[in-house]
Amino acid sequence: MSGLTTDEILHLSRLANLTLSKKETTTLKDQLSDVINYFKELKKLRTDDVSPTSQTTGLEDVLREDQVDATRILTNDEVLSGTDKTHNGAFVVPQVIDKDL
């Protein structure tokens, strides 16, 4: 089987917010196709008696009580320490929605 098409790779790159060069597209197309094809190996396994799961730990109901834990709260300076684009304690980003549209 051939795996992914170029269109599918481009679709995925847009979803992941990545801009790919032509060369990267080709490389990724082959690499991701290999990965997908490898999953086909799994089809050889007999899974009739196995119920589907999305977890490997076997844990259930790991919940916390509704209590404030102030010890984990970061200071505003810590929060903003990774950027120099700030204003009155907030992050500043380019406007995504044009309200006048």
Add this chain to the structure above:
Amino acid sequence: MNFEPIIGLEVHIELSTKSKMFCGCPAEHFGVSPNTQVCPVCLGLPGALPAANKLAIENCIRFGLALNCEVSEFSKFDRKHYFYPDLPKSFQISQYDLPFCINGKYESIRIKRVHMEEDTGKLIHTNLNGKKVSLVDFNRSGVPLVELVTEPDFRSVDAVVKFLKEIQLTVRYLGISTADMEKGSMRLEANISLRVKEQESKRVNELPDYKVELKNINSFRYLTKALDAEIKRQAELLEDGKKIKQETRGYDEDRDRTFSQRSKEEAQDYRYFPEPDIPPIRIGELKIKNLKFKFPELPSQKRGKYQKLGLSANYIEVLVQERARADYFETALALAKQYNISEKEIAGVMVNQNLDGKFAEPAGLVKKLVELQNVDYASQADVEEAIKKVVLDNGKAVKDYQAGKEQVLGFLIGMVQKELKGKGKIELIKETLISYIHGR
């Protein structure tokens, strides 16, 4: 052509828990300085481990139960991926194929699902040094959010508003959220399409092949106007034989019309997958029973009860609109029983004279009524007797009142009072008179 709107709703409700959904940061964020209630979990920093808030999940399920939903025995969280500056992890923890509650019904409206997710941060769009920017505050990021999705079962704007008001009231009775639209703790989205009415009999289950999503609706008034404007727009297009584009639209109140919001280039593809950091949740019969056990009486049940007491629709609505007031009324009622004070009288002094505002405790109000009683007022039976006579003698005035001349009521009350030689209690006369005339 005669069109009929087909409307479905998505309602988001922020839960009033103490802490956030997956971390211990405070959930109350209104009026707090930006980015001061955040931690590695709700900022989406690498390596942070979310742990789900038990009370939030319980309250989500209680809400679902109030809407007559089935509770999933086995449930889990999923990641919903998209890019937006208010979403620090670039995914939102939500629920996909196993929501906590499904298949509910509220009056005639089918509830598709009620699920649990986390709120996003808040964006403030502004200008800084001549540049259009957004300021990002993550205090709201991770606040527990319940999403309710209905089937497209609404056929009028009025039905939508009525349903939403009832949802808001129910949420408040359950005590799980303030559901304050202005503060954003209740948010609405509606999807809407039109179909020709005549077709209904022939194609009962057929829905139009498009729907327009209306977003960012933050009040009931705004909702009514936005829906009306959108129905008008679609009807005009259909009259002209045009097709309607499936898209997301906002509402411009100044121009009273909806406008297209930039549609995403890619079709919605959120690449949901199970949240690996949160183990699944099993909700047994016992837990559901326990949650049901803690259920307060809901507005619809209270209405039923008050109707049986013979209160007028107006009194009932006023009392039911606030749970604390309804509770006050019932406590007063229980206390008043031994003094032979009627339900109508208590409701009357609460609704018309706000006496419950004057007496913090129902016992105080009852005491006051007992004092008044000793002034030798006419009994309920005497009042009813007098009303019967007055209504019989004043057919025209009664007709005028029924036709909408509210001011005639004062005249009729006066006539009854005259009949009772001034010994009637005005509130009792009024309430009894109204229900007598309406009951005829």
